[in-house]
Amino acid sequence: MTPLDTAHAAMLADPEDDAARLRYYRSLADAELFLLLSDEAEGTTVSPRVFPLEDGPVVLAFDTEERMVDFTGVAVPYAALPGRVIVAQLAGQGMGIGLNLGTPDSVWLMGSHAVDWLAAVLGQTPAETRGRPIAIHTPGALEPELAEALEVAVSGAGGLAAAAVLVRAAWQDGGQGLLLAWLGARSSAEPALARALAEALAFSGLDQAAVDMVFLPDTDPVARQILALGRSIPLPPPPAAPPEPQPPSAPGMNPDRPPRLK
Known part of the structure; x- marks a missing residue:
């Protein structure tokens, strides 16, 4: 069971529970997802593989690499990206996301309207005022x-x-x-x-x-x-010191260089 599985099960247990549905989308935004690509990534530019469905085109993503391999059955190009990055890049394109296809207990089809809504939630900027409490x-x-x-x-x-x-x-x-x-x-x-x-x-x-x-x-x-x-409100401990330099990360995992979806 992944964190997304747990949130998915809670959401389906009570379809009328708005809080459970919101927790699912929060888990999706925070998850690392494996996005199927049509071609190998070129630098920070990735091209998702688009699947036409009756309700509109979708890209496919999985919350574990094993689930992606089980679904495709063959080696395919992919990018490991935070859910929030994928959503932000797809917003406004009329594109949905098929999540964990091939995994009956975790599959979820996210329509383009839900992608746009989640992108708006993640992209909101708080109103700013100046003042001090009296x-x-x-x-x-x-x-x-x-x-x-x-x-x-x-x-x-x-x-x-x-x-x-x-x-x-x-x-x-x-x-x-x-x-x-x-x-x-x-x-x-x-x-x-x-x-x-x-x-x-x-x-x-x-x-x-x-x-x-x-x-x-x-x-x-x-x-x-x-x-x-x-x-x-207790704060978590500071993050550990950065590890020794590693080879370049998968496209999109560097927050200073987000991917561009073609």
């Missing part, structure tokens, strides 16, 4: 969906900030609500941390406005108040 309070009890979303939002933040703390805040305009405070975050990491929260909220079914976000130096007086009253 009062800080304890956050109170959290809904399970929100608690899970916050854990997901900070799951990739190891080494990027000193702390992540949730409080309830009041603002100068009279508004108030939950606030996730990143303390001592690297300035270069702020856009990625903001997108991570927006994405986690979207996949939990919650509105992006359910939680505001602020970045503060960990020496700021407000930061000290936040630490005293807030709920700290």
Whole structure:
């Protein structure tokens, strides 16, 4: 059972459960997928093999190399890519994705409308405003969906900030609500941390406005108040030191050089 299998089974167990369906698409975005190609990759350019179906053209992807080999039966060109990269490159092309064909308990046909929707969720940019809270309070009890979303939002933040703390805040305009405070975050990491929260909220079914976000130096007086009253969300440990240089990775696995799909 892969993580995508587990999410797939939960989704099919209750087709009316929107949360389970959203968790499946979150798992798909985070998974490494093996995408069938029509030709060998040329540098960072890959050409997916397109299969015409009654409901529209699709590309085929598998969440393990073994499943791909079992389906094709022969050696074929492929690229190992994060699901989010494949979705982003296919968005707006009227293209769907056939996932894990040949694996009855995991097969899923994702229509072009679902590809476009997922690309929009993954590509959203949080609204940015400038301001400081005028009062800080304890956050109170959290809904399970929100608690899970916050854990997901900070799951990739190891080494990027000193702390992540949730409080309830009041603002100068009279508004108030939950606030996730990143303390001592690297300035270069702020856009990625903001997108991570927006994405986690979207996949939990919650509105992006359910939680505001602020970045503060960990020496700021407000930061000290936040630490005293807030709920700290444990950050993962920093990633290990990079390994010795290896041969070039498969197309698309370098985030600084995403693939171009022809």
